[in-house]
Amino acid sequence: MSDLFKDLKEKVQQQNPKIVFPEGTDERILTAAARLAEENVLKPILVGNKEEITSRAKEMGVSLGDIELIDPKHYPEFDSLVASFVERRKGKATEEQARQILLDENYFGTMLVYTGKAHGLVSGAVHSTADTVRPALQIIKTKEGIKKTSGAFIIVKDEEKYVFADCAINIAPSSADLAESALVSAHTARVFGIDPRVALLSFSTKGSAKSAETEKVVEATELLSGMNPDFPFDGELQFDAAFVSSVAQKKAPSSPLKGEANVFIFPGLETGNIGYKMVQRLGGYEAIGPILQGLNMPVNDLSRGCNEEDVYKLALITAMQAL
Ligand SMILES: CC(C)(COP(=O)(O)OP(=O)(O)OC[C@H]1O[C@@H](n2cnc3c(N)ncnc32)[C@H](O)[C@@H]1OP(=O)(O)O)[C@@H](O)C(=O)NCCC(=O)NCCS
Numbered sequence: 001m002s003d004l005f006k007d008l009k010e011k012v013q014q015q016n017p018k019i020v021f022p023e024g025t026d027e028r029i030l031t032a033a034a035r036l037a038e039e040n041v042l043k044p045i046l047v048g049n050k051e052e053i054t055s056r057a058k059e060m061g062v063s064l065g066d067i068e069l070i071d072p073k074h075y076p077e078f079d080s081l082v083a084s085f086v087e088r089r090k091g092k093a094t095e096e097q098a099r100q101i102l103l104d105e106n107y108f109g110t111m112l113v114y115t116g117k118a119h120g121l122v123s124g125a126v127h128s129t130a131d132t133v134r135p136a137l138q139i140i141k142t143k144e145g146i147k148k149t150s151g152a153f154i155i156v157k158d159e160e161k162y163v164f165a166d167c168a169i170n171i172a173p174s175s176a177d178l179a180e181s182a183l184v185s186a187h188t189a190r191v192f193g194i195d196p197r198v199a200l201l202s203f204s205t206k207g208s209a210k211s212a213e214t215e216k217v218v219e220a221t222e223l224l225s226g227m228n229p230d231f232p233f234d235g236e237l238q239f240d241a242a243f244v245s246s247v248a249q250k251k252a253p254s255s256p257l258k259g260e261a262n263v264f265i266f267p268g269l270e271t272g273n274i275g276y277k278m279v280q281r282l283g284g285y286e287a288i289g290p291i292l293q294g295l296n297m298p299v300n301d302l303s304r305g306c307n308e309e310d311v312y313k314l315a316l317i318t319a320m321q322a323l
């Protein structure tokens with residue numbers, strides 16, 4: 001395990017927060033949760049049918065120890081969760097609708113976080129991103145001053161670390177969305193010990209092509225500049241001009257990044273999602289996330305292609321966000 005996750009583990013262990021896993025019967029979730037509990041790193045809560053969870057764990061030879069299991073159908077405080085949900089949705093759901101909605105494990109788990117019964121949530125090993133994050137967008141919502149949440153990945157190989165965003169949420173971000181995402185991603189980078197150098201990516205470097213797409217990134221860079229960020233940034237840049245010094249010298253000689261960017265803001269979800277998966281699957285980097293940036297409480301998504309180690313590490317990150 002890299003120093004990043006060793007440090008995270010030490011920090012989290014001291015507080016032992018409660019993290020809810022709505023996909024309690026999934027093999028990868030069960031194994032990671034059992035490991036986190038056994039190592040006393042955090043207290044997992046597994047959501048689902050208790051018999052199904054225990055028999056699945058038995059089949060896999062996983063010991064659940066004293067891990068808390070909650071079945072929404074038999075949760076003694078279900079009525080109180082329903083009332084809180086109706087209140088939070090302010091006229092957007094009736095009590096009858098809320099009773100139905102909260103049987104969905106992601107809505108249920110998110111309400112456990114919202115009502116303080118858990119400190120964070122990790123889901124998405126089975127569910128699509130849309131189904132995983134929608135409850136958080138509706139219930140947890142973004143922090144004051146942040147308009148849109150975005151999904152960042154921590155890209156790691158040995159001691160090399162980068163932040164990629166948005167790879168998960170906003171399908172066609174505006175220039176304002178990109179500027180906000182750049183600012184928030186720089187903050188995320190600092191949390192993970194990265195001194196941010198932020199590149200707003202495009203298929204064009206400094207006007208080498210001109211189109212509505214490139215203009216959007218130019219505008220985003222100007223908007224970011226107007227926010228007076230306290231880190232170096234530049235755009236619009238192709239990935240090589242942002243990452244390879246010799247290419248930066250040719251394509252963007254006056255770029256403050258000098259080809260040494262470590263936070264990469266993608267111009268849209270197509271590039272962001274495809275890009276991170278290529279780096280992960282072709283480049284052999286670990287991609288942990290998507291970490292939902294800018295929410296009031298930690299709720300994080302997984303890729304359905306995740307493995308047990310990804311679940312373990314995203315849970316550590318979630319627990320750290322809850323401290
Ligand atoms: C994120 C996503 C699910 C939201 O879509 P949606 O549910 O149709 O969103 P809606 O426009 O109906 O909004 C639902 C709620 O979420 C909020 N919301 C939507 N996008 C948001 C964002 N980026 N940040 C914060 N809140 C957001 C809305 O304000 C709304 O809140 P309200 O109900 O309290 O008014 C959608 O943009 C999506 O599918 N994104 C791509 C996900 C994906 O497949 N990624 C690739 C794999 S990682």
Ligand SMILES: CC(=O)OP(=O)(O)O
Nearest residue numbers: 129290302303304305
């Ligand atoms: C993050 C992501 O791409 O999720 P999935 O692979 O589940 O669509």
